[in-house]
Amino acid sequence: MSINRPVNIGLIGAGRIGSFHAQSVARRLVDANLVAIADPAPGAAEKLAAELGAPNAYTSLSELLANRDIEGVVIATPARFHTNIVVEAAEAGKAVFCEKPMALTLEDADRAIAAARAGKVPLQVGFNRRWDQAFAEGRAAIDDGKIGSPQLIRSLTRDPGPFDADPAKIPQWTIFYETLIHDFDTLLWLNPGAKPVEVTAVADALVRPDFADKGFHDTAVVTVRFDNGSIAVAEANFCAMYGYDIRGEVFGSGGMVTMGDVRRSSMTLFDKNGVSNDTWRRDTDHFVHGYTAQLAAFVEAIRTGEVTGPTGEDARNALAIALACVGSVSERKTVKLIN
The missing domain is CATH 3.30.360.10 (Dihydrodipicolinate Reductase; domain 2)
Structure with missing residues (x-):
């Protein structure tokens, strides 16, 4: 897969680090569009989307994943939700960037890795150092x-x-x-x-x-x-x-x-x-540079299909x-x- 236009990104989780990642996609990356934000807290996604000019805001994960314009998602929810969201996103055909930790058990780590492999989507994990x-x-x-x-x-x-x-x-x-x-x-x-x-x-x-x-x-x-x-x-x-x-x-x-x-x-x-x-x-x-650079690498992974950053296997290790x-x-x- 090779994409020459800006890549469309959806954010899942509008908390502190999620908001920062959203700002990076919207304001620091020249080759990505922030097209949607999802957060179950009432008003959280809407407020952040309005601040950053994202056209779509949801309280439902399934609604965001159903948006066909979205090519990749950035997962920044509490850690206990990471694995299930990685699996759902991969099954929906979305490339996945997941904040650390990707999972809290080795079984869940294997489940996330397998879902990305089955969906043939890039999976990158947020080890920004x-x-x-x-x-x-x-x-x-x-x-x-x-x-x-x-x-x-x-x-x-x-x-x-x-x-x-x-x-x-x-x-x-x-x-x-x-x-x-x-x-x-x-x-x-x-x-x-x-x-x-x-x-x-x-x-x-x-x-x-x-x-x-x-x-x-x-x-x-x-x-x-x-x-x-x-x-x-x-x-x-x-x-x-x-x-x-x-x-x-x-x-x-x-x-x-x-x-x-x-x-x-x-x-x-x-x-x-x-x-x-x-x-x-x-x-x-x-780590403003590191945080931005890792998302730039994720965008490139969506373009090429090749993950150069930390993988699901790295997260498992x-x-x-x-x-x-x-x-x-x-x-x-x-x-x-x-x-």
Whole structure:
């Protein structure tokens, strides 16, 4: 399939990240049209569609999928709905971009992958760090052999504080399924060709210790061993008071690459109070290029039928580590992965 005109996109889910993706399609991509938005919350789709000039707004997913003008959908609903929507969209013949995580069980991941394969539609998953310039250049250096064989790999996510969410409303294991899932994909991507063989995880409620006995986790450290001998560490915390901190590092037999910086730029202020830097405070500011680039790649996948970004299989591989983390924390043991 090759399409020369702008591609028609429908958005499913008009929340925070969905609204940002809608803005990207409508205002940042020159070769895509935002033609429809669906959200079950009364007025949510209509309001966002009016702001962005999208001609169609629905409260029903089936109505959006029945729109024959739509060639691809961007799924940005709560995670528990992702798999069923991927399947319905694929069965309707729509190309699919799904926010992470694509699924919460391996069975659902397989179901989503199979639906896309049966429908012969592209399936891309939203691991936006791959599109960040620093991370992309780090992977290129690894591919070029500039650091030798990877030995130690690190990825971290520290969300900006203060933490003001209600822990009672956060699904259990969110720190693995929705936060560290990015880091798991990053570790796999920065160690090309290697497979994880065992996972050890520890987690606790250090930001909100009053919710520790309710199964809430806001802090975690994960160790992953790979079949090429390399060892990786991922860590997350929900409250970095100094800003939104996303970093990666790969140390190898011949050198090292580091990626990411909490500082907004290399500008440093020197004044009567000392030395200071402004820091990133929102993911949509830090990764605006990455978020846009991944949707541009999705549009190209619709044009060509070839997915160059993270696939359903990539999402399944990251999920396998997340599930192993849940088992490791629950049973206080190292979990071996079956490849």
